[in-house]
Amino acid sequence: MTTPKQTVCEVCHERLATHFVCNANTGKSSHFCDECFETSASAEDRRRSAELRAAHCQYCGAPATIGTMDHLATFTGEQRTMFLCYACSAEFNDYTMLALNRMPHGLSEQEQLEANQQLRQDAEKHMKQWVSERGSQ
Numbered sequence: 223m224t225t226p227k228q229t230v231c232e233v234c235h236e237r238l239a240t241h242f243v244c245n246a247n248t249g250k251s252s253h254f255c256d257e258c259f260e261t262s263a264s265a266e267d268r269r270r271s272a273e274l275r276a277a278h279c280q281y282c283g284a285p286a287t288i289g290t291m292d293h294l295a296t297f298t299g300e301q302r303t304m305f306l307c308y309a310c311s312a313e314f315n316d317y318t319m320l321a322l323n324r325m326p327h328g329l330s331e332q333e334q335l336e337a338n339q340q341l342r343q344d345a346e347k348h349m350k351q352w353v354s355e356r357g358s359q
């Protein structure tokens with residue numbers, strides 16, 4: 223399991239970020255400290271940050287710290303935002319990256335789609351098991 227590292231504000235590069243904003247359309251995420259959030263964040267950023275603050279991790283139910291685009295869902299044409307806590311997002315990323323690396327090359331589009339759907343199911347199963355083994359925080 224990866225230990226989450228503290229993220230520094232992307233505007234001042236000094237204070238720790240307390241606002242995390244992910245644009246589900248571009249996949250780009252932004253990190254602001256309180257002060258820079260007040261001065262630099264767009265209305266859209268504010269809306270997303272508020273949405274994130276109200277959200278809970280979809281796997282363990284802890285307060286969500288990351289709203290990220292579900293990159294597995296994009297293969298199937300869905301646009302879905304996943305809300306995750308740090309620990310679950312690190313585990314989810316590790317798991318899916320490893321699985322994607324293991325995927326054979328030269329698959330047809332149809333095979334790729336099926337492989338991704340399978341991976342998605344495997345990842346869900348893995349996360350549920352991982353969370354139950356980890357116990358609640």
Ligand SMILES: [Zn+2]
Pocket residue numbers: 231232233234235236237254255256257258259
């Ligand atoms: Zn700042």
Ligand SMILES: [Zn+2]
Pocket residue numbers: 279280281282283284306307308309310311
């Ligand atoms: Zn979690």
